Amino acid sequence: MAEEYLIQPDNTGINVNAFFEHHYERTAGHFQPNRIEDIKAPVTYAAQYLFDAISPLLVTAVLQQDGIDIGLPSGWRAKSLDLGRVWTKFIDFVNPDDADAGFIMACDLRIEEVRDRDLPIEELVKRIRVSQGERESLAKSNASSDLFRPENSSEIAQFRLYRYESDPGDLEVLTRRELQRCLLRDDDLEAVIRYRVPSRLAVPSDIVLLTSSDKVMEPGAALSALPVIAEFASKFDGFADLMQRHSEIGYVGMDSRYQSLLVAARGTFSHTASFPGSNFAAMIEEMWKRSVAIDVASRMDYITTLTDALLEDGYTSAENDYDCDDGDNRLYARDDGGVPCLYVENAEEAEDEGILVSFRDGRVIVANSDYATPGLRKSTIIDMMVDEKRVEEVTDICGYDDRLAVVIRQALTNIDCAHAALFPDAADDLKPAAPEGP
Structure with missing residues (x-):
């Protein structure tokens, strides 16, 4: 069972590199599927x-009646957006390089009742019992009433941030118009960031519980958005004081697998409008x-045993490939001039997209490829030297990208699946999971 741990304020001389390296030293020699998922924890x-x-500041800014239209030093622009939702206010963050790309922040109001202070205690208790149902009904029907009016709301219950792109090229990403339509209908969308504002907003505390109920699923998008939100907040009085005050706050975490990473992450944070800062991005x-x-x-x-098996059984082209689960996991292998190559179809993209893994004499290259055209390597993902299962050197690596992280994870899952299908009796020789604790 995971135990609590404390992430100290960042004025305690945190050695970022030591904590960062400790995470990898502790997990060395152990197998954890999808290590790229680790990135989600610090983000x-x-x-x-x-x-x-900055929640207190954001709440005040969002609830101001005059609306928002602010140009930021970076060129981004923050504007109030009316989508016809009674209990939600929206802010549109527009990218200076593409007016059709950016983020929309949905700010859900706490639905508050206008109560008659002269009500007898019995009536007051009765109102408390039935008002929750009324709130839920009004939120669902996008309506207000004499007792529940949005102008009487003094708090925000939740912030939700969504991204939009001019040419998404991805089923999970929407254009600005599509996103607005979904938000108007109050569709259940995957948010880049979802933050529930604690009801104790105005109560100072020296210790904050680190939650994982709203894990960031798109770290790259979140890293693009956080500096924009911080820069927006910095345009209001009190930003610097809030950030400085928060630097003194401790955090209590419950998942000790990531303790070292989170301690290291905190040591990289910039408490300025560039939050989280270049050091965090480098990490x-x-x-x-x-x-x-x-x-x-x-x-x-x-990878090596699977490649050998596919070559031996004649699965050597996209037209004659191995499919172990009804079209969702297709692979084939080639020997290109003495270099064994494993091609894995990317089922999330067009039919001709794939991942190529080639290896020879310890050198391993993973690349984006044309699945239907053997030998056509579009771009390198990683180029490294491997001794058995140990990484000796990484000579080339592309930058982090949310979509690419999903593609790599799926390709590796497909490799696991195909290996299990071709070698059902093989012992699991993957190394044991890393121990918990720092």
Whole structure:
């Protein structure tokens, strides 16, 4: 069972590199599927940290009746947006390089009742019992009443941040118009960041509980959004004081697997409008390099035996490939001039997209490829030297990208699936999971 641990304020001389390296030293020699998922933990922490710090300011800014239209020094623009939702206010953050790309923040009001202070206690208790049902009904029907009016709301219950793009090229991402339509209908969308404002908003505390109920699922999008939100907040009085005051706050975490990473992350935070800052971004890129390398290297036995089996059985082209689960997991292998190559279809993209893993004499290259055209390598994801399952050196790695992280994770899952199907009696030679604790 996980135990509580404390993430100290960042004025205690945190040695970021020591804590960062400790995470990888502690987990060395152990297998954890999808190490690239580790990135979500520090980015989730960064998102909670910022909103914990500036929520009082954001609430005041959002509830002002005149609306918002602010140009930020970075070129981004924050504007109030009316989508016809009674209990939600919206702020549109528009990208200076593309007016059709950006983020929309949905700010859900706490539905508050206008109560007659002269009501007898019995009537007051009765109202408390039935008012919750009325709130839920009004929220669902997008309506107000004499007792529940949005102009009487003095708090925000939740912030939700969504991204939009001019040319998404991804089923999970919407255009600005599509996103607005979904928000108008109050569709259940996957948010880049979702933050529930604690009801104790105005009550100071020296210790904050680190939650994981709203894990950031798109770290790259969140990292793009956080500096914009911080810069927006910095335009209001009190930002610097709130950030400075929050730097003195301790956090209590419950999942000790990530303790070292989160301590390291806090030591990189910038308490300015550039939050979380360039040092945090550099830490994420280093995590990306190591996690991709470890995820691939830990499966080299699977990759080599699977490649040999596919070559032997004649699965050597997209027209004659191996499918172990009804079209969702297709692979084939080639020997290109003495270099064994494993092609894995990317079922999330167009039919000709895929991932290529080639290996020879310890050098392993993972690349974006054309699945239907053997030998056509579109771009390198990682180029490294591997000794058995141990990463010796990474000579090239592309930058972190949310979509690419999903593609790599799916490709590795497909490799695991195909290996299990072709070698059902093989012993699981992956190394044991890493121990909990710092």
